[in-house]
Amino acid sequence: MKIAVVYHSETKNTQKVADIIVEGAEKVEGVEAKSMSIDQVDEAFVNEAKVVFFGTPTYAGTYSWQMKKWIDTSKIKLAGKVGCVFATENFLGGGADLAELSLIGMLLVKGMFAYSVGIGEGLPYTHFGAVCIKDGTEEQQERVRLFAERVANNVKKSFKE
Numbered sequence: 558m559k560i561a562v563v564y565h566s567e568t569k570n571t572q573k574v575a576d577i578i579v580e581g582a583e584k585v586e587g588v589e590a591k592s593m594s595i596d597q598v599d600e601a602f603v604n605e606a607k608v609v610f611f612g613t614p615t616y617a618g619t620y621s622w623q624m625k626k627w628i629d630t631s632k633i634k635l636a637g638k639v640g641c642v643f644a645t646e647n648f649l650g651g652g653a654d655l656a657e658l659s660l661i662g663m664l665l666v667k668g669m670f671a672y673s674v675g676i677g678e679g680l681p682y683t684h685f686g687a688v689c690i691k692d693g694t695e696e697q698q699e700r701v702r703l704f705a706e707r708v709a710n711n712v713k714k715s716f717k718e
């Protein structure tokens with residue numbers, strides 16, 4: 558099962574979190590995950606992916622315009638895939654939640670199945686998606702890893718071929 562991780566990153570925080578998503582997802586047997594910047598998207602891989610994670614920095618309390626532009630202009634068909642999100646921010650309360658909810662709205666419009674694990678697996682909860690302050694403390698990074706592993710596990714179980 559392929560999992561694509563598409564991110565926008567200018568100063569590498571979101572890129573580092575994207576790499577941790579890959580690490581977490583690949584803990585699940587049979588999962589091949591690949592992270593890719595919006596500037597270098599492997600379209601063939603995304604087309605084959607069952608899950609697409611979208612990672613964004615928080616810009617003025619929401620997701621970045623670069624990510625919005627990529628989603629608005631990409632010709633890749635996202636409908637029917639599971640969509641998950643993660644965001645980085647500089648400050649606690651800096652708007653990452655709204656960035657994620659806005660991104661999730663976009664995924665719904667695209668026809669994706671939005672998924673966050675939520676409170677479904679107990680602590681630590683992932684309310685809307687993973688959040689890191691900059692590239693995250695060790696604890697935040699561990700939550701990212703677990704989030705990705707849980708998504709991979711649950712999608713593998715629930716969305717059989």
Ligand SMILES: Cc1cc2nc3c(=O)[nH]c(=O)nc-3n(C[C@H](O)[C@H](O)[C@H](O)COP(=O)(O)O)c2cc1C
Pocket residue numbers: 565566567568569570571572613614615616617618619645646647648649650651652690691692
């Ligand atoms: C234009 C701009 C707006 C930003 N707005 C916010 C913000 O509203 N809240 C916040 O916590 N951080 C804000 N930041 C900080 C970034 O979200 C944060 O540094 C992020 O981790 C950068 O990701 P990157 O290193 O992947 O580019 C902003 C940064 C820029 C460049």
